Amino acid sequence: MELKTGTRRYASYGWYYEVTELGYKCHMNDIAAVIGLAQLVKLDKANARRREITARYNEAFADVDWIETPVEKPYVKSACHNYVIKTPYRDKMNLHLKEKEIATGVDYMPVHLHPYYRGKFEADVPVTDSVWAKLITLPLYPSLTDAEVECVIESILSIPRD
Numbered sequence: 001m002e003l004k005t006g007t008r009r010y011a012s013y014g015w016y017y018e019v020t021e022l023g024y025k026c027h028m029n030d031i032a033a034v035i036g037l038a039q040l041v042k043l044d045k046a047n048a049r050r051r052e053i054t055a056r057y058n059e060a061f062a063d064v065d066w067i068e069t070p071v072e073k074p075y076v077k078s079a080c081h082n083y084v085i086k087t088p089y090r091d092k093m094n095l096h097l098k099e100k101e102i103a104t105g106v107d108y109m110p111v112h113l114h115p116y117y118r119g120k121f122e123a124d125v126p127v128t129d130s131v132w133a134k135l136i137t138l139p140l141y142p143s144l145t146d147a148e149v150e151c152v153i154e155s156i157l158s159i160p161r162d
Contacts, residue, residue, distance in 0.1 A: 016106075019114035042142075049142040050080035053149055057083055057138065060153040066161065068134075082107055083140040089161055090136045096159045102152055105137035 068086040112123035
């Protein structure tokens with residue numbers, strides 16, 4: 001299935017970035033504040049849509065032994081900002097989905113791997129290194145259509161794993 005969407009966000013950005021110097025980003029101007037306030041009106045509807053997509057992903061991947069889905073504790077109601085799975089096929093999945101014009105992400109690269117921090121301290125973090133190599137973030141935003149969600153699912157399930 002070829003995806004047709006009104007927004008190119010679906011397939012237009014890559015996941016790789018690097019921190020090369022120390023800096024700060026802590027300002028907001030009046031225009032950004034007004035836009036933020038206007039977006040708050042849409043927050044409940046947007047979060048509800050994200051939860052619908054999350055539920056569909058959870059259902060589709062529930063019995064897939066090479067995918068570990070996010071865990072939501074019974075006492076938590078997540079906003080479902082990201083849908084991050086663990087799979088030993090992360091890089092293969094990323095390339096496979098990119099070929100189908102489906103953008104994925106990796107949130108977030110461990111600090112000790114960024115060029116700015118390399119060599120500045122020793123990081124003996126084998127669990128972090130192991131887990132990070134398996135993380136991939138799937139598309140999850142309110143304007144994602146049901147057909148696009150199904151396309152993501154079908155594309156993932158069709159990945160050759162040998």
